[in-house]
Amino acid sequence: MKRILIFVLLIAVAGLIPLAAASNTVTIYTMSGPEITTPILDALRAKYPSITVNLVKAGTGEIVARLQAEKNNPAADILWGGDNLAVFDGNSDLFAAYDSPEDKYMVSKDPNHKWHAFTIFCQAILVNTNLVKPADYPKNAKDLLNPAWKKAGGVALADPNKSGTGYTIVSGLSSAFGWDFIEKLVQNSVVLPGSDQMFTAVKDGELPVGFINEDLGATWKAQKLSIEVIYAKDAVTVQMDACGLIKNGPNPELAKKVLDFLCSKEAHAIAVKVINRRSARNDVAPPAGLPDLGNLNLFTAVEPREVVNAKFTKIYGK
């Protein structure tokens, strides 16, 4: 009996060993969904068959909390996705500077070389067509203050404390219309603890209207879900997401290779073609079917994350 027990224990322990990270493994943390990551990582595997990629997907808040907690013992090599201002500049101590040869093709680059631009995307208004008649579709962001939305459940709005997209929406709209507007918007909204929850609440018909990243909106529209994607005439928020190397990551040399691939024309072309994302590269044309940025009233985040969070919490938190 004793021998059997020890034997089983040995097997269990032995079984755990071969899983230890091999030298050809790169770990990527991402907040982007599989609709973005799968096609690009497939292309990466085709180009570098020897590289194994570990992908961890979680909300922006979870990822940053994790990176902070792991600072002394980082598990990730690359953060892929996340607002260049809020996530990368806001936590610059987590990232390693790297002068990527691809940076020179980008519309914008980090003077500190911590983040490397990936894509640009707008937040459009998302409407559930089962719940809202075409005549009632909002045309402007200001239409979302109509009390009728609150009666129908409320506007889906992601908490900027938990979501980079929520941060862009709140800060962008506050720069367009002031914080009074945000205060009224919050009163008319259901504040959700993440951007995924915001998108899903409208898609599933739990709430009639909300915001969505335009690429996912276009994808859902192409799949004929009961949704409509509307670019507000008065203000559309826009953000850039980026990728960067984690400071003291376990496999820095290989990570650079993977990062260069994520920034390459090839990867960006996939982002444009497969997932309707606008590339941050000057040499990759925007996806067909998305409106020209020149025709939109664009607003970006204008205040640091901690300021937006504090002001939003003051309005919503009590």
Next chain:
Amino acid sequence: MKFNRIHALKDPWKFFTLVVFIVLTVLTVVSQLWILRTSVQEKGGAFTLRTGQADQPAEIEAETLSGFTVHQETPSVIALARAGHDFFSIDSSVPGQIILSSQTTSFGEPALDEDGKLTIPYGATGQSAAHKPATLQIEQKVFGALFQSSTGKRLQVERLAPGSLRIQHAPRAYLNFRDSSVRFGLGNYITFFTTGKYLDAIVNSLLIALTATVVAGVVGTMLAYLYARYKMPMTSAVISLVTMASVSPPFLGAYAWRMLLGSSGIVTRLLGLNWTIMGMHGVIWVIIWLIFPVVFLLSYDSFVSIDNSMRECSYSLGADRRRTFFRIELPLAIPGIVTGLYMALMTAFTDFGTPYIISLDLNTLPVLIYKEFMSEVGGNYSIASTGSVVMVLLSSAVLLVQRLYLAKRSYASIKTQQPSARTPSAAKKVAIEILTLTLIAMAFVPHITVLVTSFFKWEAGILSSIPTWENFVRLFNLSLNSIWVTLTTGTAATLLTFSVGIGIAYVIVKKRYPFFGQALNILVMIPYIIPGTVLAIGFILIFNKPPLLLTGTWLILVLAYFVRKLPYAVKSAESALYRIHPALEEAARSLGATPAKSFWDVTFPLMIGGVISGATLSFLQIMTEISSTIMLYRPPWKPMTAVIFENTIDAGADFGVASAMTVVLMVMLYVPLYFITTKTRKPKETRIEEL
């Protein structure tokens, strides 16, 4: 008891006791004390200064101010105080620079790091005891045109005098000030108990847990009583089914309800209803079916084990059936029912997945702790820890009530007769059968939904009507590693739990060392009141730095599972041990066997049967553990529950993989469950929940 070396060598049990005592103290007591410590820590303070353009003075963004108090001296000079003492003032009269000056503080030599972050050490001057030495960090952020960021020039700093610094910054910069000093106080608790959302979380948690437990309690005990009193066909099949239902698919189980009964759920659309399960009512509904099996199983055991002569006496003394039930049977069964209710209540109270999935913005304590801990801007460990302490206190209170209640009601009787089950009338039989079918069907809704949906194609998180194998194919291509991780960590944790659990039970029951035996007895029960989320936070806090750098390893998962299930293991081994007469081991000793040999050759084989079924139940719970896993796992050690979690929360999620993964997990759980319910002699005899 002296634990000197010679003794320890002679009696390996003493050595074992000491080691286990130390390990458990670190894992449970120290980690909880660490949480307590974090909950009374307050950060020194922070604020963001918005510098003006041209000759506008700088202003503090009032909402960001924490820890400091501020008063404007002149339009361009802001004076800051902390804890009633003047700290320093900021003069922004000259554009492009600010001057920090202080009467009470002397600034040390400032340092600029590679990211342009400024660190200024400071200390009190002269006799002033306004504050202890610490550092002030200043970070600049500049927002430019679209997609242009931080192109402003870096901060430059110059020390003019010990109490004066000049900092040059970019135009229109935001300067974030952060004080590194730490104070101890009850500020976090005051915040927690005065802020609406935190109070709501407490109320919601209690409301959900109590309502769900009451409903599940009534339904569960009623069904249990009917099965204990009436001869029903397929009783053992029903018990097996309920046992199976007690293992529910993590996370996706709750999502299944949302898919069926949400605003545009399958059933909602089919019936053209205008309603949604999302909200507190839905959370309660889903939790009822999650906890109903444990109430049923424990009450059934209690009703069955009532000595039949008690009832007969009651009848012969003239009591009717109703009176007999309320005065005799229910009181006799109460200890088992209360234990079942207690376990149900704790499950409902600590459940993280259901409120997270079945609501848009409902805060409960576990959800709140998770959200506060996983915050994007550094994470509010202090408030998360405060919430954890509140949760542990509440669950300790529940345990205390349960203990006090049971202590007053211990009934012992020598069982002479098996209770005679009546044959129900035909109508009654049909009624019971319909009730059984309904309840079991409800409990299996998540399982069946997940099973069915795993064979259909998912598009953009919406189920299509196209049947496919693809979900499983993708699962085996991409996530096979996770199955391996779950199996190995689960097995390792179960084996560890039970080998240590048997040892501890042996020490408690047979060795009865003074102090250490009692201490161990209390120590193993501590994890019982620590919710998974809280345990995980404690582990992260103490294992996050050398020499105990365990975060991100498989070991931390195994240790978390080990600690969480240890109470069950010890209790099941204890009850098995109480049935073994000490004379057996003494006989072996008198024949010359060493203590170790007599344990291995005599006691261990006698108790192992009872222990195995307990181990299996623990194994099931470990494999479906979510609340601590999602906070502790890190690649490549990504268990199946983490894959399911990731693929359920995401808007463009691959639900196909999540449901296929859940099906694989459930199969892995039901195979061992089948073996213990059929192969062990009497599963109910060794059910381990009874404490």
